Amino acid sequence: MxxxxxxxxxxxxxxxxxxxxxxxxxxxxxxxxxxxxxxxxxxxxxxxxxxxxxxxxxxxxxxxxxxxxxxxxxxxxxxxxxxxxxxxxxxxxxxxxxxxxxxxxxxxxxxxxxxxxxxxxxxxxxxxxxxxxxxxxxxxxxxxxxxxxxxxxxxxxxxxxxxxxxxxxxxxxxxxxxxxxxxxxxxxxxxxxGPKEAETTGLLETNYRHVNIALMNEMAVLCHDIDVDLWDVIRCAETKPFGFQAFRPGPGVGGHAAPVDPHHLAGRGRASGGHPLRMVELAQEVNGRMPRYVIQRCATLLNEHGKSARGARVLLLGVTYKPDIADQEGSPAREIAARLLELGAHLTYHDPHVPRWQVRGRPVPRADSLYEAAAGADLTLLLQHHRTYDLQGLAVKAQLLLDTRGATPTGAAYRL
CATH class of the missing domain: 3.40.50.720 (NAD(P)-binding Rossmann-like Domain)
Incomplete structure (x- = not known):
């Protein structure tokens, strides 16, 4: 037919x-x-x-x-x-x-x-x-x-x-x-x-996203070091009606659209005498560091509260790369989970869109009762803000809550 x-x-x-x-x-x-x-x-x-x-x-x-x-x-x-x-x-x-x-x-x-x-x-x-x-x-x-x-x-x-x-x-x-x-x-x-202009449009759009997220991720690290609330800074900056578009930091950059730098160009970049996209390379480097930075923040928080990462009960909230969907492509959650396991932490996870989840071929237990799991965990780590999460309620129940998305009410949790 x-x-x-x-x-x-x-x-x-x-x-x-x-x-x-x-x-x-x-x-x-x-x-x-x-x-x-x-x-x-x-x-x-x-x-x-x-x-x-x-x-x-x-x-x-x-x-x-x-x-x-x-x-x-x-x-x-x-x-x-x-x-x-x-x-x-x-x-x-x-x-x-x-x-x-x-x-x-x-x-x-x-x-x-x-x-x-x-x-x-x-x-x-x-x-x-x-x-x-x-x-x-x-x-x-x-x-x-x-x-x-x-x-x-x-x-x-x-x-x-x-x-x-x-x-x-x-x-x-x-x-x-x-x-x-x-x-x-x-x-x-x-x-x-022509086709090349269309293809390069896609390249520009993807690289634009990654470069701007990388800037926000660097700002997140800086603002934490100097005790500035980046989320409030972004709220204020996005009131500017021109010359600024708000992007937000996070534990990494997921999604199907990978940034394209000279290493991706398979002979069209440095090898062909072209100009390397240094900003894109740097953005990849910055964004690739974020899972390790999140682990560092987790270990520091636990230590400040008299606990060690080894043996700590850690609850991961949201393992998809975007909120309110099931797609896990490129999600930083898996790398973060793997690094926590290497430190000796005991993991559980919760995601309304992911009924089963594995890390390095090992199943991670899924929390059935979200509030009970948060109350029982030494650290609750918000990696993705799904619409169904009551973050105010979770902040009350959790012993420690680290929010990597800036989604919790001000003062309710530790933020990235």
Whole structure:
């Protein structure tokens, strides 16, 4: 059966895109090489199990049959591009998706890359794979474009419909074909000069977030050292109507969008004589230190109250990377937990969105009664502020409460 859209990759980018497309009335299929049950789609992903069931009821269907890709008008590649051990983006899943699609690619199909990549990924990496596998020519036989993903999990204000989409096509006709597709999903389409400009827009947006969080993390350490309430400083600073956007510190930076620095550019940075993005490198270094700083603060707090980290009962609150979602990608909670275990602490955790949790292959006990667990713990560590947490009540129950998110009422807890 022909479809309007094939979403290739059913992860943090693909599923929300499928949801938006179905809501817009597009006949949509999701392709993945392995079968996905409804339960699997809703496990630790961007959509809740209820949202996944609603999506399937509305007509969305998944398939493992690559032949289905030859019967669609538009194919969007949403394959994951995680960081490898060398801190470079791993494009293997994009390559697999491209090879699979190329075998069944028909003329006049519009192919769009939403997966994160380097400037040049669409033209220099994706295009040859599609052309070699299909025998077709991009820009002449099929349309090729890039539109970096902008979905923000858990954001109740901005979704696909009211978030502008940046599009850069291989040719003007490619751009217009992609714009016609996204015009059905969003209120505004922004045309970039080409794929590289679109890809670099995604790079800039990601690096902007990491650099500004790094600044706030450095300010958090400074303000603690000089006994200044950073959270009050931010509250005051964000009243400035120009020249300032509020970011907030935390125990680390999670999420799927990794910052891109020269080490990520795989031959395009220093090796090609380009200018290294020193600010991005420094931001990575600063943000990467935050879990260790949180451990330092934990040990100091326990020591100041006559307790040692070894043998201490520590309750971790919130192990996801964002509030009110189940996604744990890049969450600093796991590194913090591992370091506490190395110090000899006894851990429990609580997260309304995570029924089971492991650290280094070992299950961490889940607290059934939140208030009882906080009362019994030597230290309660707030890593993520979920909406369901009554922090005023927890502050009363907890023996010691360290808030890494600045979410507790002033004076109710120790803050990062």
């Amino acid at each position: 022909p479809a309007d859209l094939a979403v290739i990759g059913l992860g943090h980018i693909g599923l929300p895109l499928a949801e938006a497309a179905v809501a817009a009335g597009l006949n949509t299929i999701g392709y993945a090489p392995e079968p996905h049950t409804a339960a699997a789609l809703g496990a630790d992903g961007p959509l809740s199990p209820t949202e996944v069931r609603r999506l399937l009821t509305a007509g969305f269907r998944t398939t493992t049959d690559p032949a289905a890709l030859g019967r669609v008008r538009t194919a969007v590649i949403c394959a994951p591009t995680p960081l490898g051990e060398d801190r470079a983006l791993d494009l293997r899943a994009v390559a697999d998706a491209a090879r699979t699609l190329a075998t069944h690619l028909r003329p006049h199909t519009t192919v769009i890359l939403e997966s994160a990549g380097y400037p040049g990924t669409t033209e220099e990496f994706l295009r040859p794979l599609l052309e070699q596998g299909s025998g077709l020519t991009a820009g002449r036989d099929f349309h090729l474009a890039c539109s970096p993903a902008r979905y923000d999990p858990g954001n109740r204000r901005y979704g696909h419909a009211n978030t502008p989409k940046v599009i850069g096509g291989l040719t003007p006709a490619c751009t217009e074909a992609a714009a016609a597709f996204y015009g059905r999903l969003t209120d505004k389409v922004v045309r970039a000069r």
